[in-house]
Amino acid sequence: MHFIRFLKVPTTTSKPSSNIITVSTLITISTDxxxxxxxxxxxxxxxxxxxxxxxxxxxxxxxxWTPGLRNIPIQFTFTASKDTATDGIVCISATENRADDMRTLFAGPSESRILSAWSTPFNILQNGSKAEAFVERKLQLSAGKMVRIWEETREDIARHIWPGGLAMTSYLSTLPTPPTGQLPSLTPLLSNPSLNVLExxxxxxxxxxxxxxLLPSTKVTVTDLPITTEITSKNLTSNSNENSNNISYCPLDWASSLPEWCASSTYDLILVADCTYNTASIPYLVGVLDELCGLSPGVxxxxxxxxxxxSEEMFFEMAGEKGIEKKESVVFEMAGDRVDLYVMGR
Incomplete structure (x- = not known):
């Protein structure tokens, strides 16, 4: 799985008294x-x-793009007129093997997939104007639905899209017949119109x-450290609809006691995507899951x-010590990235 990224965000260059405009950017295609x-x-x-x-x-x-490249510059030149819009957006996508359709993301171990990139809107007529340091991903789901997810172009790993989240997205988008095979216990659970979900x-x-x-009546609370507040709030706004009151963001630090809003709630489903790579945080993650399983029996x-x-196996060992076991699993092959999807619980 590979991602198109802006190493240098799109930037406008123009000269006084000239209607010739240049927009330049530097992109790469890299792994997560x-x-x-x-x-x-x-x-x-x-x-x-x-x-x-x-x-x-x-x-x-x-x-x-050819093997051995690390980046590639892209430059647009156009002639502005009095009718030219002030703001523009740059999009970079592969002509084949795009990864934007979550229904076809399951690709096997060797087939390539490349996720497209959209810039933020920026002033394409003003010299020196730049897009913000974000990249937008437009992901096609089932039933004609789409989500628009912003991530940062900087190196902060907390504010990026990861293969685990994409694999989970693809699995949910291909129900009831995912190409990976079924996680049977999810089927009746996801048919519950009053589902309460914590990520x-x-x-x-x-x-x-x-x-x-996909399930607008579901109540969803997405959580992470406070440093994600800006990017998550931006994404909630980008995907708002008439059911937006059913989804919210709250900061949650695994190393601290559960806040009252969380400890006083009962959850049916907990989503955990790509959270086990940092072994230093695993004891805190297991601690939170242990507490939540106690507060919501059968979650x-x-x-x-x-x-x-x-060393990530440490998560499953520590979870097992708390009685949280793997119950079902499927393997999701995604263009060279293997993601294991597990249903776990007590």
């Missing part, structure tokens, strides 16, 4: 932790469109937002786990 670059061939389509309802195409170009370590809020989009935990190192 940016520890490896895409080592295949990919044809990329880059577009600059007006940020208006018509989405007028102002400039486009095709560039080729731990939500980061950008992907899994919780997707579940709420189901849906865990998405991409194995990065053997």
């Amino acid at each position: 932790l940016s520890e490896a670059f895409y080592n295949g061939n990919a044809t990329l389509r880059a577009t600059l469109r007006a940020d208006t309802q018509s989405r007028q195409l102002l400039a486009s170009k095709t560039v080729t 731990l370590g939500a980061g950008c809020g992907l899994a919780g937002i997707v579940l709420h989009t 189901v935990i849906l865990l998405a786990h991409k194995v990065r190192h053997d």
